[in-house]
Amino acid sequence: MSMSSAKMFIYGSVLITGGTSLAYFIIQKTHSSSLYYKLALEQLQNHPEAQEALGPPVNIHHLKLIGNENFVDIADAKLKIPVSGSKSEGHLCVHSTRSGPFQRWHLNEVFLELKDGQQIPVFNLSGENGDEVKKE
Incomplete structure:
Protein backbone atom coordinates (compact mmCIF):
# COMPACT_ATOMS: atom_id res chain seq x y z
CA MET A 1 0.00 0.00 0.00
CA SER A 2 1.28 3.42 -0.81
CA MET A 3 1.19 6.11 1.84
CA SER A 4 -1.84 7.84 0.32
CA SER A 5 -3.74 4.54 0.11
CA ALA A 6 -3.02 3.84 3.75
CA LYS A 7 -4.25 7.31 4.70
CA MET A 8 -7.38 6.82 2.62
CA PHE A 9 -8.02 3.50 4.37
CA ILE A 10 -7.59 5.07 7.82
CA TYR A 11 -9.79 8.09 7.01
CA GLY A 12 -12.42 5.82 5.46
CA SER A 13 -12.39 3.57 8.52
CA VAL A 14 -12.80 6.56 10.83
CA LEU A 15 -15.70 7.89 8.73
CA ILE A 16 -17.47 4.55 8.65
CA THR A 17 -17.00 4.02 12.40
CA GLY A 18 -18.18 7.54 13.14
CA GLY A 19 -21.18 7.20 10.82
CA THR A 20 -22.18 3.89 12.38
CA SER A 21 -21.85 5.33 15.90
CA LEU A 22 -23.94 8.35 14.91
CA ALA A 23 -26.65 6.13 13.39
CA TYR A 24 -26.72 3.99 16.56
CA PHE A 25 -27.06 7.12 18.73
CA ILE A 26 -29.86 8.53 16.55
CA ILE A 27 -31.82 5.25 16.63
CA GLN A 28 -31.45 5.00 20.44
CA LYS A 29 -32.53 8.65 20.82
CA THR A 30 -35.53 8.10 18.52
CA HIS A 31 -36.75 5.15 20.60
CA SER A 32 -36.17 6.83 23.97
CA SER A 33 -38.07 9.94 22.92
CA SER A 34 -41.02 8.04 21.43
CA LEU A 35 -44.39 7.94 23.17
CA TYR A 36 -44.53 4.11 23.36
CA TYR A 37 -41.20 4.13 25.24
CA LYS A 38 -42.08 7.01 27.57
CA LEU A 39 -45.51 5.57 28.44
CA ALA A 40 -43.96 2.23 29.36
CA LEU A 41 -41.32 3.82 31.60
CA GLU A 42 -44.03 5.91 33.27
CA GLN A 43 -45.95 2.72 34.07
CA LEU A 44 -42.79 1.15 35.52
CA GLN A 45 -42.09 4.22 37.68
CA ASN A 46 -45.64 4.12 39.06
CA HIS A 47 -45.69 0.38 39.82
CA PRO A 48 -44.58 -0.33 43.43
CA GLU A 49 -44.20 -4.10 43.01
CA ALA A 50 -41.93 -3.72 39.96
CA GLN A 51 -39.91 -0.99 41.70
CA GLU A 52 -39.50 -3.20 44.78
CA ALA A 53 -38.44 -6.22 42.70
CA LEU A 54 -35.71 -4.23 40.93
CA GLY A 55 -34.64 -2.18 43.96
CA PRO A 56 -33.69 1.48 43.94
CA PRO A 57 -32.32 3.15 41.97
CA VAL A 58 -33.88 1.79 38.77
CA ASN A 59 -31.63 2.21 35.73
CA ILE A 60 -32.78 2.14 32.11
CA HIS A 61 -30.25 0.80 29.60
CA HIS A 62 -29.88 1.03 25.82
CA LEU A 63 -32.02 -1.19 23.62
CA LYS A 64 -30.42 -4.10 21.83
CA LEU A 65 -30.74 -3.03 18.20
CA ILE A 66 -29.50 -6.28 16.66
CA GLY A 67 -31.88 -9.23 16.57
CA GLN A 103 -51.96 8.68 15.33
CA ARG A 104 -51.18 8.48 19.04
CA TRP A 105 -49.50 5.36 20.44
CA HIS A 106 -51.42 3.37 23.07
CA LEU A 107 -49.99 0.77 25.41
CA ASN A 108 -51.46 -2.71 25.11
CA GLU A 109 -49.26 -4.50 27.60
CA VAL A 110 -46.21 -3.86 29.77
CA PHE A 111 -44.61 -6.44 32.03
CA LEU A 112 -41.33 -6.74 33.85
CA GLU A 113 -39.42 -9.93 33.14
CA LEU A 114 -36.71 -10.47 35.74
CA LYS A 115 -33.53 -12.45 35.07
CA ASP A 116 -34.82 -15.29 37.30
CA GLY A 117 -37.83 -15.70 34.97
CA GLN A 118 -40.37 -14.01 37.23
CA GLN A 119 -42.86 -11.85 35.34
CA ILE A 120 -44.60 -8.90 36.96
CA PRO A 121 -47.59 -7.47 35.05
CA VAL A 122 -47.18 -3.69 35.03
CA PHE A 123 -49.95 -2.68 32.61
CA ASN A 124 -52.57 -4.48 30.56
CA LEU A 125 -55.08 -2.62 28.40
CA SER A 126 -57.76 -5.15 29.31
CA GLY A 127 -57.36 -4.08 32.95
CA GLU A 128 -56.61 -7.61 34.15
CA ASN A 129 -54.17 -6.31 36.74
CA GLY A 130 -56.16 -3.20 37.61
CA ASP A 131 -53.76 -0.83 35.88
CA GLU A 132 -55.88 0.10 32.90
CA VAL A 133 -55.24 3.50 31.37
CA LYS A 134 -57.84 5.34 29.31
CA LYS A 135 -57.20 5.68 25.59
CA GLU A 136 -57.27 9.24 24.33
Missing part, protein backbone atom coordinates in the same frame (compact mmCIF):
# COMPACT_ATOMS: atom_id res chain seq x y z
CA ASN A 68 -35.63 -9.47 16.55
CA GLU A 69 -36.59 -8.67 20.15
CA ASN A 70 -37.24 -4.99 19.33
CA PHE A 71 -39.62 -4.21 16.50
CA VAL A 72 -41.36 -1.00 15.44
CA ASP A 73 -43.40 -0.35 12.32
CA ILE A 74 -46.17 2.09 11.38
CA ALA A 75 -48.79 0.64 13.73
CA ASP A 76 -47.04 -1.77 16.10
CA ALA A 77 -44.15 -1.49 18.57
CA LYS A 78 -42.68 -4.35 20.62
CA LEU A 79 -39.67 -3.60 22.81
CA LYS A 80 -37.58 -5.29 25.47
CA ILE A 81 -36.07 -2.41 27.42
CA PRO A 82 -33.14 -3.53 29.62
CA VAL A 83 -33.60 -2.34 33.23
CA SER A 84 -31.69 -2.92 36.44
CA GLY A 85 -31.77 -1.97 40.07
CA SER A 86 -29.92 -2.74 43.29
CA LYS A 87 -31.75 -6.08 43.75
CA SER A 88 -32.27 -7.47 40.26
CA GLU A 89 -32.26 -6.84 36.54
CA GLY A 90 -34.36 -7.81 33.57
CA HIS A 91 -36.40 -6.41 30.71
CA LEU A 92 -39.44 -4.20 30.55
CA CYS A 93 -41.44 -5.86 27.79
CA VAL A 94 -43.70 -3.42 25.95
CA HIS A 95 -46.39 -3.82 23.31
CA SER A 96 -47.99 -0.67 21.85
CA THR A 97 -50.20 -0.02 18.86
CA ARG A 98 -51.71 2.87 16.97
CA SER A 99 -54.35 3.07 14.28
CA GLY A 100 -52.25 4.89 11.69
CA PRO A 101 -48.94 6.62 10.90
CA PHE A 102 -49.69 9.96 12.57
